[in-house]
Amino acid sequence: MIRNMFHKVYSGFYSLKGSPSELWKAYVLKFLDSFSYFAFSLIFTLFLSSDFGFSDIKAGTIYGAWGALITIYGLMTGFIIDNLGVARSLRIGFFIALISRIWILMTTSRAVLLFNTLFLLPLGNCLGIPVLTIGIRRYTTEENRGFAFGLFYVVMNVAALFSGPLVDLCTILIEGGTTAEGEGQQVDDNNNDDELVAVWKFSGYRAVILTGIIANAIACLVTLSIREIKIAEKGGNMSDDDNGNDNENEKSEKNGQIVFKPKKANPMQIFKETTRSKNFWKFLLVCVITLNVRMIFRHLDATLPKYMVREFGEKVPKGTIYSINPALICVLVPIVTAMTTAVDPLVMIHAGSYISALSVFFLAFSTSIGASIAFIVCLSVGEAVWSPRLYDFTMSFVKEGREGTFMALSSAPLFLAKLPVGFMSGYLLQKYCPDEGERHSRKMWAIIGFVTLTSPILLTLCWKCISDRNDDSCDLCGATADNEIDTEPARAEQARPLNGKSIEMPQVYESIDDHVRDNPPLT
Numbered sequence: 303m304i305r306n307m308f309h310k311v312y313s314g315f316y317s318l319k320g321s322p323s324e325l326w327k328a329y330v331l332k333f334l335d336s337f338s339y340f341a342f343s344l345i346f347t348l349f350l351s352s353d354f355g356f357s358d359i360k361a362g363t364i365y366g367a368w369g370a371l372i373t374i375y376g377l378m379t380g381f382i383i384d385n386l387g388v389a390r391s392l393r394i395g396f397f398i399a400l401i402s403r404i405w406i407l408m409t410t411s412r413a414v415l416l417f418n419t420l421f422l423l424p425l426g427n428c429l430g431i432p433v434l435t436i437g438i439r440r441y442t443t444e445e446n447r448g449f450a451f452g453l454f455y456v457v458m459n460v461a462a463l464f465s466g467p468l469v470d471l472c473t474i475l476i477e478g479g480t481t482a483e484g485e486g487q488q489v490d491d492n493n494n495d496d497e498l499v500a501v502w503k504f505s506g507y508r509a510v511i512l513t514g515i516i517a518n519a520i521a522c523l524v525t526l527s528i529r530e531i532k533i534a535e536k537g538g539n540m541s542d543d544d545n546g547n548d549n550e551n552e553k554s555e556k557n558g559q560i561v562f563k564p565k566k567a568n569p570m571q572i573f574k575e576t577t578r579s580k581n582f583w584k585f586l587l588v589c590v591i592t593l594n595v596r597m598i599f600r601h602l603d604a605t606l607p608k609y610m611v612r613e614f615g616e617k618v619p620k621g622t623i624y625s626i627n628p629a630l631i632c633v634l635v636p637i638v639t640a641m642t643t644a645v646d647p648l649v650m651i652h653a654g655s656y657i658s659a660l661s662v663f664f665l666a667f668s669t670s671i672g673a674s675i676a677f678i679v680c681l682s683v684g685e686a687v688w689s690p691r692l693y694d695f696t697m698s699f700v701k702e703g704r705e706g707t708f709m710a711l712s713s714a715p716l717f718l719a720k721l722p723v724g725f726m727s728g729y730l731l732q733k734y735c736p737d738e739g740e741r742h743s744r745k746m747w748a749i750i751g752f753v754t755l756t757s758p759i760l761l762t763l764c765w766k767c768i769s770d771r772n773d774d775s776c777d778l779c780g781a782t783a784d785n786e787i788d789t790e791p792a793r794a795e796q797a798r799p800l801n802g803k804s805i806e807m808p809q810v811y812e813s814i815d816d817h818v819r820d821n822p823p824l825t
Contacts, residue, residue, distance in 0.1 A: 314449035314640050318442075322531060325441040325450070327524055328434050329457045331392065334521040335430050336461035338403070338514035343603040344469050344624060347727075348611070349507035354412055358608070358736075359728035365604045366724015368419050373720060376428035383429070388437045389528040395429025396525055400518045402426055407511045410502045440532035452639030455690040459628035459635070466625030469510055474617060476506035588648070588695070588761075588768050595655045595757035597723045598662065598681065601750055602627070604727040606674070609735050613669055613743060623671070626678045627685070634686035647695035648769060654688025655758040662751035669743050 318325065346368070350361035383391045402422035409415055435454075442450040602624070610620045642650060661680035664673045734746035761768070 314446070314452070314636065314643075317446035317449060318453075321446075321450075322441055322529075322533065324437065324528055324531060327528055328437045328441065329454065330524055331396075331430075331521050332434050332454060332457045333461045334517040334524070335396070335434070336458040337465055338399070338517045338521075339427070339431075340462040340603075341465040341469060341510050341514050342403075344465065344607060344621060345473065345507045345510050347604050348473075348607060349505075349511075351608075353503075353505055353507055354415060357728070358732040359725065362604055362724045362726070362728020362731065363721070364416070364419060364724070365727070366600070366721040368424055369600065369724065370720035371420055371424040372427045372431070375425050376432055379425075379428055383433055383436070387530045388433055388440065389525070389530045391429050391433045392437075392528055393522075393525045395426050395433065396518060396521045397426070399423060399426030399430065400515065400522055403511060403515045403518055407508055407515060408502070437528075443533055448643050449639060452635050452690045456632050456635045459631035462628035463625050463632060466621035466623075466628070468513060469621035469624075470619050471621075472509040472513075473506035473621070474619075476504070476509050584768055585695075587764065588651075591760045591764060591768075592651065592655060592692075592757050594754050595659050597720070598658060598750070598754050600720065600723045601727060602678075602681070604724060605731060605746075605750070608731055609743060609746075610674060612735055612737055613741070614671060618671075623674055623678065626675060627682045630679065630682035631686055634683065635690050638686050639690055642691075647691035650691040651688040651695060652758065652761050652765070654684045654686070654691075655761060657684030657687060659684070659751070659754045659758050662747055662754055665747035666744050666751050 343365075347358075347361040347365050350356040350364055351358070356364065386394070402418045406415060406418050406423070409418075438450055438454050439447065606624070607620045610618045610623070658681050661677050661684060664676040664680065667673065730746045730749065734742045
């Protein structure tokens with residue numbers, strides 16, 4: 303069994319042989335971008351309170367607004383990404399993020415800090431993170447795309463693994479920030495006086511931001527060599543999106559590469575084209591249902607670090623404990639992805655969300671370092687099962703050339719969740735785990751746990767609806783009146799004529815009924 307497992311992992315890597323250099327550059331950019339993001343998010347609320355004097359609630363709300371604005375700016379710029387293409391979007395996004403990080407490092411002004419964290423930085427982030435996902439889709443084929451997305455997820459977690467110990471190194475060895483009210487003390491949020499931070503000081507948190515600037519600068523250089531291309535599917539078949547662009551897309555003589563020309567249209571045309579699909583709304587429903595289990599990672603960034611510092615002291619290796627998560631993901635994701643490639647992504651999302659949601663209750667039962675580690679280990683196992691397959695699940699619905707708008711619209715529910723979660727984190731910390739006074743941290747984590755558990759329960763209750771992926775045209779998936787799907791093997795890999803056009807049959811239509819039958823919803 304172990305031998306077969308490693309053989310599948312090897313086969314996955316081998317399937318990427320001959321991929322364009324853009325695929326490997328996308329992995330490099332993902333590492334650099336994720337390192338900057340995780341290092342900053344891990345210290346963000348601590349940085350706001352220590353160096354700028356914000357209270358728990360205000361710091362949590364700003365953290366939530368930062369994440370929410372990445373989503374809302376992504377919603378606003380989705381059609382721009384579709385028109386600009388992957389290469390130019392990446393160059394613009396990483397450059398904006400670099401300018402913002404430098405400004406955050408150098409400022410002592412609350413106003414400047416808020417301008418960057420609530421406008422400039424999320425604007426740069428929204429042109430980086432989702433665009434790389436689009437790039438992975440275009441640089442791979444149907445055969446190796448599942449493994450490529452799994453590896454993409456591993457690269458992100460390798461970056462997170464490096465960021466944790468580095469945060470410990472900077473924050474433990476370098477003295478914390480200073481406010482006008484004294485070192486590390488909070489001040490009244492109603493006071494907007496920029497003189498609260500009297501002098502600039504190279505605190506441990508600013509040292510972490512500096513490392514993110516270095517990674518961001520390297521990423522800017524890498525984006526200069528990215529080409530706007532895509533890979534032709536096996537046999538040279540192109541999707542119906544490509545057929546509409548036959549005069550613009552030219553096939554390269556090497557490795558089946560195609561020079562990809564973005565499909566330009568006005569925002570309203572793109573919006574209507576995306577939202578008229580019934581499958582889009584089914585996918586959006588899955589996004590809404592899984593919001594709470596996805597938000598546990600925001601608590602991992604915003605709630606856990608402050609909780610550990612207050613319960614176990616300033617010298618607690620919060621970053622190293624946090625790094626257990628990416629370390630396990632790096633090991634588990636290639637194995638789980640390789641072993642479950644044939645399993646429908648929705649089945650994996652369903653099962654993994656239960657594991658992740660239940661992990662929180664370790665902290666609800668015990669306030670200890672051991673419980674913190676158990677929480678992260680259990681969370682990581684669940685994450686390895688469901689989170690990488692969410693990429694695959696998303697891209698199985700996306701229409702080529704409209705990825706930016708589709709992902710922006712499908713991310714809209716995150717905007718409704720991130721801001722309240724940031725406020726919730728600050729409120730729970732201030733009420734149940736204050737810096738000074740009596741603490742009831744287990745009650746705080748119990749509340750978070752029950753909120754998180756609603757996601758897998760709703761997936762179970764809505765399973766019949768979300769597992770039926772027949773779109774408006776039943777001919778598209780070969781479904782009959784009783785939902786029997788034609789499972790002719792060649793259909794998954796070959797283009798099928800429809801109204802004079804040739805479209806690629808997504809693998810998901812071939813396998814979903816089998817997996818629903820063989821893997822019933824968890825109860």
